[in-house]
Amino acid sequence: MIFEITTLVRVTNFKGGHKWYGSLLNKKVDFIPHDGFVGWEIIPDCWLQVAEGIPSEESGPLRLGVTDLIAERSRLVKDLEIDEFEIYSREEVSAKWGTFTDP
Structure with missing residues:
Protein backbone atom coordinates (compact mmCIF):
# COMPACT_ATOMS: atom_id res chain seq x y z
CA MET A 1 0.00 0.00 0.00
CA ILE A 2 1.36 3.41 -0.97
CA PHE A 3 1.04 5.99 1.80
CA GLU A 4 3.42 8.77 0.74
CA ILE A 5 4.70 10.50 -2.39
CA THR A 6 7.98 12.39 -2.68
CA THR A 7 9.23 14.20 -5.78
CA LEU A 8 12.79 15.55 -6.10
CA VAL A 9 13.78 18.46 -8.33
CA ARG A 10 17.48 19.26 -8.85
CA VAL A 11 18.57 22.86 -9.44
CA THR A 12 21.97 24.32 -10.33
CA ASN A 13 21.28 27.57 -8.43
CA PHE A 14 20.15 26.23 -5.07
CA LYS A 15 19.44 29.58 -3.40
CA GLY A 16 17.37 30.73 -6.39
CA GLY A 17 15.63 27.36 -6.68
CA HIS A 18 14.77 27.33 -2.98
CA LYS A 19 13.22 30.79 -3.29
CA TRP A 20 11.43 30.02 -6.59
CA TYR A 21 9.81 26.79 -5.41
CA GLY A 22 8.85 28.40 -2.10
CA SER A 23 7.05 31.11 -4.09
CA LEU A 24 5.49 28.50 -6.38
CA LEU A 25 4.08 26.60 -3.40
CA ASN A 26 3.29 29.85 -1.55
CA LYS A 27 4.66 28.49 1.72
CA LYS A 28 7.78 28.31 3.83
CA VAL A 29 10.01 25.27 3.70
CA ASP A 30 9.14 22.44 6.10
CA PHE A 31 12.39 20.49 6.17
CA ILE A 32 16.08 21.42 5.85
CA PRO A 33 18.17 18.36 6.72
CA HIS A 34 21.48 19.81 5.40
CA ASP A 35 22.94 22.42 3.04
CA GLY A 36 21.75 22.14 -0.54
CA PHE A 37 18.50 20.34 0.26
CA VAL A 38 15.01 21.51 1.30
CA GLY A 39 11.55 19.97 1.39
CA TRP A 40 7.95 21.10 1.52
CA GLU A 41 5.05 18.95 2.63
CA ILE A 42 2.50 20.05 0.05
CA ILE A 43 -0.38 18.06 1.52
CA PRO A 44 -0.12 15.39 4.25
CA ASP A 45 2.53 12.84 3.26
CA CYS A 46 3.12 14.44 -0.17
CA TRP A 47 6.54 16.10 -0.42
CA LEU A 48 8.41 18.24 -2.92
CA GLN A 49 12.17 18.24 -2.38
CA VAL A 50 14.63 20.63 -4.03
CA ALA A 51 18.30 19.69 -4.08
CA GLU A 52 21.41 21.30 -5.48
CA GLY A 53 22.54 19.40 -8.54
CA ILE A 54 22.24 19.00 -12.27
CA PRO A 55 18.62 19.06 -13.51
CA SER A 56 17.47 16.24 -15.74
CA GLU A 57 15.79 17.25 -18.99
CA GLU A 58 13.78 14.03 -18.88
CA SER A 59 12.16 14.97 -15.55
CA GLY A 60 8.64 16.19 -15.06
CA PRO A 61 6.15 17.47 -15.41
CA LEU A 62 5.15 18.21 -11.85
CA ARG A 63 1.36 18.58 -11.70
CA LEU A 64 -0.27 20.23 -8.68
Missing part, protein backbone atom coordinates in the same frame (compact mmCIF):
# COMPACT_ATOMS: atom_id res chain seq x y z
CA GLY A 65 -4.02 20.59 -8.20
CA VAL A 66 -5.35 24.00 -7.16
CA THR A 67 -8.85 25.23 -6.38
CA ASP A 68 -8.75 28.21 -8.79
CA LEU A 69 -6.41 27.72 -11.75
CA ILE A 70 -7.06 31.14 -13.30
CA ALA A 71 -6.27 32.98 -10.05
CA GLU A 72 -3.21 30.82 -9.46
CA ARG A 73 -1.95 31.50 -12.99
CA SER A 74 -2.28 35.26 -12.32
CA ARG A 75 -0.33 34.91 -9.07
CA LEU A 76 2.44 32.88 -10.70
CA VAL A 77 2.79 35.28 -13.64
CA LYS A 78 3.11 38.19 -11.20
CA ASP A 79 5.14 36.61 -8.38
CA LEU A 80 7.43 34.34 -10.40
CA GLU A 81 7.61 36.55 -13.49
CA ILE A 82 6.81 33.68 -15.83
CA ASP A 83 5.06 34.11 -19.16
CA GLU A 84 1.29 33.76 -19.04
CA PHE A 85 0.47 30.20 -20.01
CA GLU A 86 -2.54 28.68 -21.70
CA ILE A 87 -5.04 26.66 -19.69
CA TYR A 88 -6.02 23.38 -21.35
CA SER A 89 -8.89 20.99 -20.85
CA ARG A 90 -10.44 17.91 -22.44
CA GLU A 91 -14.08 16.91 -22.54
CA GLU A 92 -13.36 13.35 -21.41
CA VAL A 93 -11.64 14.42 -18.15
CA SER A 94 -12.61 16.92 -15.48
CA ALA A 95 -9.06 18.26 -15.04
CA LYS A 96 -7.71 21.53 -16.44
CA TRP A 97 -4.00 22.26 -16.62
CA GLY A 98 -1.35 24.74 -17.64
CA THR A 99 2.30 24.15 -18.38
CA PHE A 100 5.28 26.40 -17.68
CA THR A 101 8.95 25.85 -16.89
CA ASP A 102 11.02 26.73 -13.88
CA PRO A 103 14.12 28.86 -14.36
Whole structure:
Protein backbone atom coordinates (compact mmCIF):
# COMPACT_ATOMS: atom_id res chain seq x y z
CA MET A 1 0.00 0.00 0.00
CA ILE A 2 1.36 3.41 -0.97
CA PHE A 3 1.04 5.99 1.80
CA GLU A 4 3.42 8.77 0.74
CA ILE A 5 4.70 10.50 -2.39
CA THR A 6 7.98 12.39 -2.68
CA THR A 7 9.23 14.20 -5.78
CA LEU A 8 12.79 15.55 -6.10
CA VAL A 9 13.78 18.46 -8.33
CA ARG A 10 17.48 19.26 -8.85
CA VAL A 11 18.57 22.86 -9.44
CA THR A 12 21.97 24.32 -10.33
CA ASN A 13 21.28 27.57 -8.43
CA PHE A 14 20.15 26.23 -5.07
CA LYS A 15 19.44 29.58 -3.40
CA GLY A 16 17.37 30.73 -6.39
CA GLY A 17 15.63 27.36 -6.68
CA HIS A 18 14.77 27.33 -2.98
CA LYS A 19 13.22 30.79 -3.29
CA TRP A 20 11.43 30.02 -6.59
CA TYR A 21 9.81 26.79 -5.41
CA GLY A 22 8.85 28.40 -2.10
CA SER A 23 7.05 31.11 -4.09
CA LEU A 24 5.49 28.50 -6.38
CA LEU A 25 4.08 26.60 -3.40
CA ASN A 26 3.29 29.85 -1.55
CA LYS A 27 4.66 28.49 1.72
CA LYS A 28 7.78 28.31 3.83
CA VAL A 29 10.01 25.27 3.70
CA ASP A 30 9.14 22.44 6.10
CA PHE A 31 12.39 20.49 6.17
CA ILE A 32 16.08 21.42 5.85
CA PRO A 33 18.17 18.36 6.72
CA HIS A 34 21.48 19.81 5.40
CA ASP A 35 22.94 22.42 3.04
CA GLY A 36 21.75 22.14 -0.54
CA PHE A 37 18.50 20.34 0.26
CA VAL A 38 15.01 21.51 1.30
CA GLY A 39 11.55 19.97 1.39
CA TRP A 40 7.95 21.10 1.52
CA GLU A 41 5.05 18.95 2.63
CA ILE A 42 2.50 20.05 0.05
CA ILE A 43 -0.38 18.06 1.52
CA PRO A 44 -0.12 15.39 4.25
CA ASP A 45 2.53 12.84 3.26
CA CYS A 46 3.12 14.44 -0.17
CA TRP A 47 6.54 16.10 -0.42
CA LEU A 48 8.41 18.24 -2.92
CA GLN A 49 12.17 18.24 -2.38
CA VAL A 50 14.63 20.63 -4.03
CA ALA A 51 18.30 19.69 -4.08
CA GLU A 52 21.41 21.30 -5.48
CA GLY A 53 22.54 19.40 -8.54
CA ILE A 54 22.24 19.00 -12.27
CA PRO A 55 18.62 19.06 -13.51
CA SER A 56 17.47 16.24 -15.74
CA GLU A 57 15.79 17.25 -18.99
CA GLU A 58 13.78 14.03 -18.88
CA SER A 59 12.16 14.97 -15.55
CA GLY A 60 8.64 16.19 -15.06
CA PRO A 61 6.15 17.47 -15.41
CA LEU A 62 5.15 18.21 -11.85
CA ARG A 63 1.36 18.58 -11.70
CA LEU A 64 -0.27 20.23 -8.68
CA GLY A 65 -4.02 20.59 -8.20
CA VAL A 66 -5.35 24.00 -7.16
CA THR A 67 -8.85 25.23 -6.38
CA ASP A 68 -8.75 28.21 -8.79
CA LEU A 69 -6.41 27.72 -11.75
CA ILE A 70 -7.06 31.14 -13.30
CA ALA A 71 -6.27 32.98 -10.05
CA GLU A 72 -3.21 30.82 -9.46
CA ARG A 73 -1.95 31.50 -12.99
CA SER A 74 -2.28 35.26 -12.32
CA ARG A 75 -0.33 34.91 -9.07
CA LEU A 76 2.44 32.88 -10.70
CA VAL A 77 2.79 35.28 -13.64
CA LYS A 78 3.11 38.19 -11.20
CA ASP A 79 5.14 36.61 -8.38
CA LEU A 80 7.43 34.34 -10.40
CA GLU A 81 7.61 36.55 -13.49
CA ILE A 82 6.81 33.68 -15.83
CA ASP A 83 5.06 34.11 -19.16
CA GLU A 84 1.29 33.76 -19.04
CA PHE A 85 0.47 30.20 -20.01
CA GLU A 86 -2.54 28.68 -21.70
CA ILE A 87 -5.04 26.66 -19.69
CA TYR A 88 -6.02 23.38 -21.35
CA SER A 89 -8.89 20.99 -20.85
CA ARG A 90 -10.44 17.91 -22.44
CA GLU A 91 -14.08 16.91 -22.54
CA GLU A 92 -13.36 13.35 -21.41
CA VAL A 93 -11.64 14.42 -18.15
CA SER A 94 -12.61 16.92 -15.48
CA ALA A 95 -9.06 18.26 -15.04
CA LYS A 96 -7.71 21.53 -16.44
CA TRP A 97 -4.00 22.26 -16.62
CA GLY A 98 -1.35 24.74 -17.64
CA THR A 99 2.30 24.15 -18.38
CA PHE A 100 5.28 26.40 -17.68
CA THR A 101 8.95 25.85 -16.89
CA ASP A 102 11.02 26.73 -13.88
CA PRO A 103 14.12 28.86 -14.36
